[in-house]
Amino acid sequence: MSTQVGPIFKREFLGYFRSPVGYVFLVAFPVISVALAFSRYGGFFQAGTAGLDSLFIFYPWLFLFLVPAVGMRLWSEEKRSGTVELLFTLPVTTLDAVLGKFLAGWAFLILAVALSLPMAATVAYLGSPDWGIMAVTYLGAFLMAGGYLGVCSLASALTKNQVISFVVGLAACAILLFLGLSSFTNFLEGFLPVRAADLISNFSFVTHFDAFRRGIVDPKDVIFFLSLMGATLFLNAVALER
Numbered sequence: 001m002s003t004q005v006g007p008i009f010k011r012e013f014l015g016y017f018r019s020p021v022g023y024v025f026l027v028a029f030p031v032i033s034v035a036l037a038f039s040r041y042g043g044f045f046q047a048g049t050a051g052l053d054s055l056f057i058f059y060p061w062l063f064l065f066l067v068p069a070v071g072m073r074l075w076s077e078e079k080r081s082g083t084v085e086l087l088f089t090l091p092v093t094t095l096d097a098v099l100g101k102f103l104a105g106w107a108f109l110i111l112a113v114a115l116s117l118p119m120a121a122t123v124a125y126l127g128s129p130d131w132g133i134m135a136v137t138y139l140g141a142f143l144m145a146g147g148y149l150g151v152c153s154l155a156s157a158l159t160k161n162q163v164i165s166f167v168v169g170l171a172a173c174a175i176l177l178f179l180g181l182s183s184f185t186n187f188l189e190g191f192l193p194v195r196a197a198d199l200i201s202n203f204s205f206v207t208h209f210d211a212f213r214r215g216i217v218d219p220k221d222v223i224f225f226l227s228l229m230g231a232t233l234f235l236n237a238v239a240l241e242r
Contacts, residue, residue, distance in 0.1 A: 004092040008100025009107075012074075016108045025070065025108075030115040033062055037119070052129075055119055056137050056213055060177055060205050063148045068169035070109060071152025074101050075240070076165040094237045102153055102233055109145040113138065133215035140212020143225035144205055148173055150232035157239040173205075180204025 016022035037055040123129045152169035159165050178184050185201045192200075201207050208221040 004096040005100045005103070008092065008097055009104045012101050012104030013107055016070075016104075022108070025066065026112055026115060029062065029066055029112040030119075033058060033116060034119055036062075052116075052120060052123060052134055052137065053213055055116060056141060059113075059141055059144065060209060063145060063205075064170065064173050064177055066112075067109065067145065067148035068152045068155070068166045068173065070105055071149050071169055072156055072162045072165040074105060074153050075156040075236075076159050076162045079160040080162075094240050098153070098233050098237045098240070102149065102229075102236075105149050105153065106146050109149060110142050113141050113145060130215065136215045136217055137212050139217070140209050140221070143212075143222065144209050147176075147205060147225045147228045150229040150236075151176065154232045154236045154239065157236045176203060177205050180206030180208075180210075 016025075033055055036058045037052075120129070120134055123134075151172050152165075155169035155172060156162075156165040158168065180201050181204075185198070188196070188200060202224075208224045211218050211221050
């Protein structure tokens with residue numbers, strides 16, 4: 001990895017803490033996710049099991065709205081203010097800039113997810129959880145956050161307007177979310193072969209995150225998220241160069 005990625009990462013990561021928005025996000029994400037887990041929809045106490053599934057089941061939906069809010073500023077703000085031209089006059093390649101910004105946003109999202117760890121301590125106090133399953137689920141959440149952010153980073157590179165970037169990122173992530181819902185798969189099976197419907201559902205965040213929630217680290221799920229990140233970052237660099 002180029003030595004120029006580090007300074008860009010540091011600049012972008014610290015940038016999240018130079019405005020109240022970053023702190024609001026870090027407070028809102030764990031509070032909302034925990035509140036949903038304890039609600040009647042999450043059914044934390046009704047489940048009667050020592051685990052965090054009632055928390056993680058909402059993550060794909062929370063990421064759908066919160067990750068575009070993080071990713072929308074990555075490039076659209078640079079393009080709007082004209083600092084993107086200044087950035088590329090420095091001895092830094094497009095790929096360095098894309099990686100540095102993406103890794104900073106990803107680290108910020110990982111920090112937000114990690115702030116739910118007190119919930120794990122609560123589960124341990126109330127019962128005897130399977131720490132292996134919880135660790136694997138956290139890994140899946142980190143990878144899924146990276147997949148969401150890759151899509152939103154690409155959306156941000158396509159426009160100067162943060163609002164448009166947010167809407168485009170939200171719409172693209174919504175498609176990749178709904179593809180894995182059982183109701184949508186059943187709808188597809190009404191006029192497509194079962195194998196075709198299953199193939200389409202394999203492009204969904206939900207399909208690959210569900211395995212992590214069960215404590216299963218399947219290489220195809222890891223490859224899906226890493227490939228999604230790689231593909232979107234490549235297209236991100238192409239969009240900026242053009």
